[in-house]
Amino acid sequence: MIGQFDTVSGAHFAFTDRWGGVSAVPYEELNLGGAVGDDPDTVRTNRELAAKSLGLDPELVVWMNQVHGADVAVVDGPWGAADIPSVDALVTARRGLALAVLTADCTPVLLADPVAGIAGAAHAGRPGMVAGVVPAVVRAMTELGADPARILARTGPAVCGRCYEVPADMRADVAAVEPAAYAETSWGTPAVDVTAGAHAQLDRLGVRDREQSPVCTRESGDHFSYRRDRTTGRLASYVWLD
């Protein structure tokens, strides 16, 4: 099933869970990731099913080859099959073109300035958040004419700060870059909260209209979680503008 959120200003945000597709165990059912060991034809079918349920042409959903970095690509139409860039954020000025992010614990960050007609999407895991993928995508949107004060930001299902255990020195390194990401697990050990870090970064950039999914992927059996299951599928988050 897919949660879709539309604004009267014509921005659309959607987040999948793991149900409603055709993948077999351990990718059941709606795996949308093409690089996790699932059958490519099955993934293609799942992507078509998801797009149709959102009222999107599957050909007008743009994916990326995510590498946990901070690079951004500007896109104005579908990639050629061999041209999918290795980036962790996309921006577009083309209304109707949907930008998609794949995750299974990392934080998907969806952005839209409906007035300027600029959309952005970022894959913000711990390395990407620390590397600055969130400010990078906002900067790229601004260069195309977006105004941070008008940008709507929605973050999707992700591992929460009470579940994302890391070594103490890693937490210190992350918190040195983004103090808001400092966290502790529910069992009392060092942790990071990537979503909190991403929201703090957006806030400092002047992006104030923000919402956060209440779902923790590691705690939810309805969502893929790499930290819980290791070999598993990928959720997708989509943003587009009318």
Ligand SMILES: [Zn+2]
């Ligand atoms: Zn959690």
